[in-house]
Amino acid sequence: MTETPAAAPRRTPLTSVHEELGASLTDFAGWLMPLRYRSETAEHNAVRTAAGIFDLSHMGELAVSGPDAAAALDYALTGQPSAIQPGRARYTMICAPDGGVLDDLIVYRLGDAEFLVVANAANTGVVAAALTERAAGHDTRVSDRTSDYALIAVQGPRAAEILAALTATDLSTIRYYASYPAQLAGRQVLLARTGYTGEDGFEIFAAPEDAHGLWADIGAAGASQGLIPAGLAARDTLRLEAGMPLYGNELSREVTPYDAGLGRAVRLDKPGDFVGRAALAARAEAAPQRQLIGLIGQSRRVPRHNYDVLWDGAPAGIVTSGAPSPTLGAPIAMAYVRPDAAQQAADPARGQLAVDVRGNAEPARLVELPFYRRADGAARRG
Numbered sequence: 001m002t003e004t005p006a007a008a009p010r011r012t013p014l015t016s017v018h019e020e021l022g023a024s025l026t027d028f029a030g031w032l033m034p035l036r037y038r039s040e041t042a043e044h045n046a047v048r049t050a051a052g053i054f055d056l057s058h059m060g061e062l063a064v065s066g067p068d069a070a071a072a073l074d075y076a077l078t079g080q081p082s083a084i085q086p087g088r089a090r091y092t093m094i095c096a097p098d099g100g101v102l103d104d105l106i107v108y109r110l111g112d113a114e115f116l117v118v119a120n121a122a123n124t125g126v127v128a129a130a131l132t133e134r135a136a137g138h139d140t141r142v143s144d145r146t147s148d149y150a151l152i153a154v155q156g157p158r159a160a161e162i163l164a165a166l167t168a169t170d171l172s173t174i175r176y177y178a179s180y181p182a183q184l185a186g187r188q189v190l191l192a193r194t195g196y197t198g199e200d201g202f203e204i205f206a207a208p209e210d211a212h213g214l215w216a217d218i219g220a221a222g223a224s225q226g227l228i229p230a231g232l233a234a235r236d237t238l239r240l241e242a243g244m245p246l247y248g249n250e251l252s253r254e255v256t257p258y259d260a261g262l263g264r265a266v267r268l269d270k271p272g273d274f275v276g277r278a279a280l281a282a283r284a285e286a287a288p289q290r291q292l293i294g295l296i297g298q299s300r301r302v303p304r305h306n307y308d309v310l311w312d313g314a315p316a317g318i319v320t321s322g323a324p325s326p327t328l329g330a331p332i333a334m335a336y337v338r339p340d341a342a343q344q345a346a347d348p349a350r351g352q353l354a355v356d357v358r359g360n361a362e363p364a365r366l367v368e369l370p371f372y373r374r375a376d377g378a379a380r381r382g
Contacts, residue, residue, distance in 0.1 A: 008032075012057035013150040013211035021229060029121035031058035034231040043234035044326045047197055050226030051156030053218055054235060056203065057211070060124025061145045062117040062131060068138035069113050071272075076134035077105070078257060078280065080270040084109040089177045089194060093265050094130055099256040099279035103127050103247055104265075106194060108179050116145075116190075116205075120247045134275060150211035154218060154227070155201030155238075162222040163202060167191070174202075185217035196235065198242025198372055237323050240332060243294065243370030249305060249320045250292060250334060258283050259336070261292050261369075290317070290336040293345075294371055295355065297331030298363040303355040309335045310361055312351040316341035319355060325371065332371050333364070342366065 009032040018025060023034035034055065036043065046052050064073055070082035079092030089108040093101055103123040108116040119127040124146060132142045154163060160171045169182040169191065179192035190205040206214055219227065236246070245251050250260050257265050257280070266280050297303060303322035308315045317337030325332040333355065337345075345353040345366045354361040 010058075012055055013208040014055045014057060014152075014215055017212060017215055018055065018229075023229070023231060026232070028232060029058060031121055033058055034229070036231040036233045037229050040231065040233035040237070041326045043228060043230035044237050046226055046228045047156045047199055047230060047234065047238055048327055049157070051154055051158045051162055051201075051222055052197075052230030052234065053215065053222070053227055054153040054155065054230050055215075056151040056153050057149065057208075058121040059146075059151055060119035060121060060127065061149045061151075061205070062119060062124070062128055063143045063145045064115045064117055064131060064135070064140060065113055065143075066138070066140040067113055068135075068140045069115055072131075072135040072138040072140040073107065073115060073117075074270060074272060075138075075274050076131055077107070078266040078274065078276065079107070080267045081107050081109065081115060083270075086111050087178055087180060088175075089179055089192060091177075091265060093251075093257055093262070094127055095257070095276035095280065096253065097276055097279065099276045099283055100253040101247070101251045101255055101257060101260075102130060102253065104245065104251055104262075108190075108192065110179075110190075123247060148208070150206045150208045150214075152204045152206065152211065152214060152218070153195060153201060154204070154222070155195045155197040155199050155230075156227075157200060158222070158225045158227070159199070159201040162218065162225050162227055163191075165221045166217060171202075185214055185221075187214060189214070196244055197238040198244070198370065198374055199238070200374070236321075237326060240321050240323055240334065241325055241327055241370065241372040242374075243334070243372075245334075246321060250336075256280065256283050258288070259290055259292070288339050291339045291342040292320070292369070293317075293335055293337055293342050294367045294369040295319075295322075295333040295335055295353070295364040296328065296367055296371070297333070297355070298365060300331070301357045301360065301362045302331040303333035303335070303357060303362070303364065307333075308356040309337050309341075309364075310352075310354040310356055311337070311341040311345060313354075313361065315356075322355075327372050334369065
């Protein structure tokens, strides 16, 4: 029997730019994406100290519009999109009836009856199908607009300064989790003050045909400010340091928002029913079965996804994400562990916390998340 050849990964509007820059490209969620350009550590450090520019065009953009759009989203999602003011955005989740996370999302309210829901690339189809099903009976239309957008992020402490040279919009008026139609380098965009790095920054929704010009103009404006292109590898270490969950790692169909310490994304107090309400209400009252913690390795060996976490030599949990931290200068990880183990591990005198790294119990120290917080410029040190 002849096997059907695997489909080639989709190219973003900027793939040819990444090729010209010599990026290492990889198939990520069905898209051909830049993993790194030269050094992921240099890219990471540029975002922490100056700025990085990312191609995020693989993310899914779903338009939800119509007179009942707000009500439909209130029913479909754990948050309360009807309470979002036009021009603002919220982090939220879409859950299964049993409370398991189907995806984490950002919802932008573009107008009274118009929303843009941004989903993770691997989950765009799942989210689109669920929103369409849950919008049934509402005067609402759900459409996949992913192909209509190029998405560019500029992240880092100099991001606003770099973009200010390209727009007449007063960027100081754009609050965190807000978005505005704007002219950027002479092109119409939706300019949002959102990101996934733990730094200040902007995500720019643009027409695909404008992507090349925008990338070039932003690069030129930021050249003297230390802006460099950054790939998926740096984006992952940045979000890990900032304690931000990744679907497929910290979030999954088997995990509820409460397991991930993200109960704030669930609005049990909103009027009306929503998918997963009963299960999530019960979970909010129940004793936790697992706890998401931060670990700083005490050796040079790096805890990785799915490695066992050990408490006094016995399995107590599993690593969800792990990597060397350029900012902390030590290996870091997020992990789900039993609540009793997390409580005991908070006092190192009560036992030994470790990660099984290829058969070796490598010592680790429990810390509160996030590892890095921009507000005070501080990072936890190993």
